[in-house]
Amino acid sequence: MATIYDVAKRAKVSIATVSRVLNNSPLVSEKTRERVKKAIEELNYSPNVIASALTKKSTLTLGLLIPDIANPFFAELARGVEDASADFGFNIIICNTDYRSDKEAEYIRLLKQKSIDGFIISTAYYNDENVINLIKSNTPVVILGRDIDGEDMVVDVVVSDNVNGGYIATKHLIDLGHKNIACLLGPPQVKVNLDREKGYLKAMEEAGLKVRPELIVFGDFKVEFGFKKAIELLSLEHRPTAFFAANDLTAIGVIKAARFMGLEVPRDISVVGYDNTMLAEIVDPPLTTVNQQMRKMGYMATEFLIKRIKGESSGGQRIVLDVDLVVRRSTSRVYN
Amino acid sequence: MATIYDVAKRAKVSIATVSRVLNNSPLVSEKTRERVKKAIEELNYSPNVIASALTKKSTLTLGLLIPDIANPFFAELARGVEDASADFGFNIIICNTDYRSDKEAEYIRLLKQKSIDGFIISTAYYNDENVINLIKSNTPVVILGRDIDGEDMVVDVVVSDNVNGGYIATKHLIDLGHKNIACLLGPPQVKVNLDREKGYLKAMEEAGLKVRPELIVFGDFKVEFGFKKAIELLSLEHRPTAFFAANDLTAIGVIKAARFMGLEVPRDISVVGYDNTMLAEIVDPPLTTVNQQMRKMGYMATEFLIKRIKGESSGGQRIVLDVDLVVRRSTSRVYN
DNA sequence: TTTAGTAATGTAACCGTTTTCATTTGTCTT
DNA sequence: AAGACAAATGAAAACGGTTACATTACTAAA
Numbered sequence A, B: 001m002a003t004i005y006d007v008a009k010r011a012k013v014s015i016a017t018v019s020r021v022l023n024n025s026p027l028v029s030e031k032t033r034e035r036v037k038k039a040i041e042e043l044n045y046s047p048n049v050i051a052s053a054l055t056k057k058s059t060l061t062l063g064l065l066i067p068d069i070a071n072p073f074f075a076e077l078a079r080g081v082e083d084a085s086a087d088f089g090f091n092i093i094i095c096n097t098d099y100r101s102d103k104e105a106e107y108i109r110l111l112k113q114k115s116i117d118g119f120i121i122s123t124a125y126y127n128d129e130n131v132i133n134l135i136k137s138n139t140p141v142v143i144l145g146r147d148i149d150g151e152d153m154v155v156d157v158v159v160s161d162n163v164n165g166g167y168i169a170t171k172h173l174i175d176l177g178h179k180n181i182a183c184l185l186g187p188p189q190v191k192v193n194l195d196r197e198k199g200y201l202k203a204m205e206e207a208g209l210k211v212r213p214e215l216i217v218f219g220d221f222k223v224e225f226g227f228k229k230a231i232e233l234l235s236l237e238h239r240p241t242a243f244f245a246a247n248d249l250t251a252i253g254v255i256k257a258a259r260f261m262g263l264e265v266p267r268d269i270s271v272v273g274y275d276n277t278m279l280a281e282i283v284d285p286p287l288t289t290v291n292q293q294m295r296k297m298g299y300m301a302t303e304f305l306i307k308r309i310k311g312e313s314s315g316g317q318r319i320v321l322d323v324d325l326v327v328r329r330s331t332s333r334v335y336n
Numbered sequence C: 001t002t003t004a005g006t007a008a009t010g011t012a013a014c015c016g017t018t019t020t021c022a023t024t025t026g027t028c029t030t
Numbered sequence D: 001a002a003g004a005c006a007a008a009t010g011a012a013a014a015c016g017g018t019t020a021c022a023t024t025a026c027t028a029a030a
Helices: A004-011 A015-022 A030-043 A049-056 A072-087 A101-113 A129-136 A162-175 A191-206 A223-234 A248-260 A278-282 A294-309 B004-011 B015-022 B030-043 B049-056 B072-087 B101-113 B129-136 B162-175 B191-206 B223-234 B248-260 B278-282 B294-309
Strands: A061-066 A091-096 A118-121 A141-144 A156-160 A181-185 A216-218 A242-245 A270-275 A288-292 A318-321 A323-326 B061-066 B091-096 B118-121 B141-144 B156-160 B181-185 B216-218 B242-245 B270-275 B288-291 B318-321 B324-326
Touching: A004 A015, A004 A030, A015 A030, A049 B049, A061 A072, A061 A101, A061 A294, A072 A091, A072 A294, A072 B072, A072 B091, A091 A101, A091 B072, A101 A129, A118 A129, A118 A294, A129 A141, A141 A294, A156 A162, A156 A294, A162 A181, A162 A191, A162 A242, A162 A270, A162 A288, A162 A323, A181 A191, A181 A223, A191 A216, A223 A242, A223 A248, A242 A248, A248 A270, A248 A278, A278 B278, A294 A318, B004 B015, B004 B030, B015 B030, B061 B072, B061 B101, B061 B294, B072 B091, B072 B294, B091 B101, B101 B129, B118 B129, B118 B294, B129 B141, B141 B294, B156 B162, B156 B294, B162 B181, B162 B191, B162 B242, B162 B270, B162 B288, B162 B324, B181 B191, B181 B223, B191 B216, B223 B242, B223 B248, B242 B248, B248 B270, B248 B278, B294 B318
Parallel strands: A061 A091, A061 A118, A118 A141, A141 A156, A156 A318, A181 A216, A181 A242, A242 A270, A270 A288, B061 B091, B061 B118, B118 B141, B141 B156, B156 B318, B181 B216, B181 B242, B242 B270, B270 B288
Antiparallel strands: A091 B091, A288 A323, B288 B324
8 A cells, every 4th residue: 555655755745745735734835736646646545544543633433332233223323323424524333232331331441442533322321430431531422312410511412302202102192082001111220211201291290190100110122021011011900091112112012912912002002102213114003103313313413523523512512302203003092 | 541651661661561561472571561560550551552553554443334224134234243343352333335336435445544454345236346346455355145256256255045045935935835926126236136036936946836027026125115016016917926025124015015905914915024134023914034144144254354354264265154934924825 | 600592671663644843945025 | 136034845753552673681501
């Protein structure tokens, strides 16, 4: 591979001049600039990012921490992140943490060694020490799809309006006449679940409905959880007629459980999911679900991070994206 | 951040000695080794990969080229790739090419500038110039889930047995009594589709069934394609009773089309998919599909690449992974 | 005790850039 | 034509490691 020296020699200038041309410095005469460009062309030279990173510090690379890329929610987020990165000339390194704090710490250590320019973090727990330390070390960070509990930390946060998401989902069920509405959430350490619960409670309260604590359950975001818990709740004496699940996978588990117990969705049981992943269209019946703009979230978060890196922003913003309800065929009116 | 100089000063040795300790060189006495380690510990020093990459050339980073991470098939592949990378101390940079050759070329250029150690390529067309040039430039490359048409190119290839996949899917339908079996494939530029077709033809021929060319259609891997094409074929006078689709999404499109036309799966129409993505379990009816070991493919490909990078292998291997049929409820016997 | 030979350590060049500072070149005044 | 000043260029020192080679410190044999 050709180096800057080869270019310099061929253009009969010093490497400093070549470097200036490379970085569009104004203090190169038109004549020599052309000569250098020609040499670059002829040698098919392209600068070594590693070498320039050593002095400039910038590697044009970002780290993305997510629990699991095989989960469609995070895949969609990742796509948005990668799109923005590409648009701004950055690349992203993907890290799957499997919800494990030790893996998260290890990846952060590794990526810091590699001098990446910033982190996009989708794995943050409510007050995740790894992440808080990272932010405090003054590394550019943006928190994506999660919330973090840091007093006066300089960090951008891009989330969607989870309280409202929980609210509109529950409201929709209430409007359909449901009164006994179960609420299946993800892990309580992830703040979005607390927010969605808040929305659920708000809607219930607003409608003057009694909240039955046994119908609010925290678990994980998996199909299995929805399935098992729904079976349990549907076996209750006074069983719920509707479920609000905190993601599409859990909602699908609920649908499977209903079918398993000989109940029909939506005739006997209504189900609302969350995320509007591609699964929602595919499952039968198609799932009514809360649409988060995942790709947009990923894109915006990355945009913020890059602005921060370039010094065009000083961080500390909190963006809340709208959600909306996509009504499909897993919910219907109840008569009682 | 502490540098090797800080460590050297604190341990009262030269930076060369520190470097030796860092790289586990045997020619450091136990005593000084301890001293250096202590200094490293105290300063919380960790070496700058960028700097070392400049001399060692190795960045411990790999590039993964896929069409779209939001596609569950590639997400699964990517997960396997990332798992292996993590196990061997590498990181991966993800690139979405959207099936576009120009994007592919651009990413290759960019990643070469960043001196990554090797490429895992899942986007290769039958004879993709970008990829062929890359391989010829002697960069370590492994082709994942695709095939490439290079006479004596030194490149590892990890694929699954697509001919057999097409065969067992079709055979399954034939065994159920189907005679008119449609075959919906992806783009013909992607060799796997040719292979799956080959398997289809082999099974048909073996059973002495007449192949109707109008029932073999190339398209893309999307739901829409399956939907549209199925409607078309199901409107034929002498319509197929079964479909073999080259991925799960297309198969789901077929199921939707059948339902749209008032036909029931599997009573009226049998459908076999391909990939065994999570969608297959979720769709209704659950999809009979050919299982590819995607995560394992990703893992193995990465393992090969890393061996190649470390000089433990000289490349040129071709691994074909087994496939098997997962029979669910989208296929049934036909009586005619 | 000297000496040879090996083990341990240090010095300095190098990897391919960027950038500060010094130097040269060119233009314009007077 | 000389001087002043700005514009263009170059030399060399960083950046933070690795490593070839030189040097020093040991150990054991003579």
